[in-house]
Amino acid sequence: MNNNTLDPNVGMTESIIHEHQLPKLIGPEKWRDLARMLDFSENDIDMIQAEKTNCPKECCIAVIVKWIHRRGRDATVGKLADALTKIELKNVADILLGRYFTALPPASKKTPCFISFDLEQKDDNYNP
Numbered sequence: 453m454n455n456n457t458l459d460p461n462v463g464m465t466e467s468i469i470h471e472h473q474l475p476k477l478i479g480p481e482k483w484r485d486l487a488r489m490l491d492f493s494e495n496d497i498d499m500i501q502a503e504k505t506n507c508p509k510e511c512c513i514a515v516i517v518k519w520i521h522r523r524g525r526d527a528t529v530g531k532l533a534d535a536l537t538k539i540e541l542k543n544v545a546d547i548l549l550g551r552y553f554t555a556l557p558p559a560s561k562k563t564p565c566f567i568s569f570d571l572e573q574k575d576d577n578y579n580p
Contacts, residue, residue: 457550460530464520468529468548469513477544478536480508487515489535 458468469475478486487497492515500518504510520527533545 458529458548460528460533460549462529463525464516464527464529464532466513466517466520469516472548474516474544474548475509475512477547478512478541482539482541483508483512483515485539486512486535486541489538490515490519490532492518 475483484497487500492500496518497515500511500514504514516532519532523531529548533548536542536545536548
């Protein structure tokens with residue numbers, strides 16, 4: 453386990469939302485799905501959208517914060533990660549839990565080339 457790994461039993465906080473950039477990672481298309489997964493009614497979702505003047509980032513923050521207030525101690529990192537996984541955002545759940553931090557480039561079929569230098573070796577023909 454690394455130092456950035458969050459215990460799934462830790463309570464969600466607003467600082468975790470911002471530290472992990474959850475609104476950006478969840479994106480403008482998925483905040484409503486997350487709200488549904490967290491048991492918000494369509495009426496609740498519409499009210500949040502109206503309150504936040506249709507700003508997806510603010511809507512996403514509002515959903516998670518309202519969920520934290522509704523659930524209290526039951527609003528844990530693990531439960532939010534489960535909800536994210538269920539709406540097909542497992543990558544975001546993994547980031548939240550600290551399972552990985554950066555996207556790795558696709559594997560290359562080329563063999564890596566390593567070059568070594570002997571810094572002690574003199575080249576008598578070298579004349580700077």
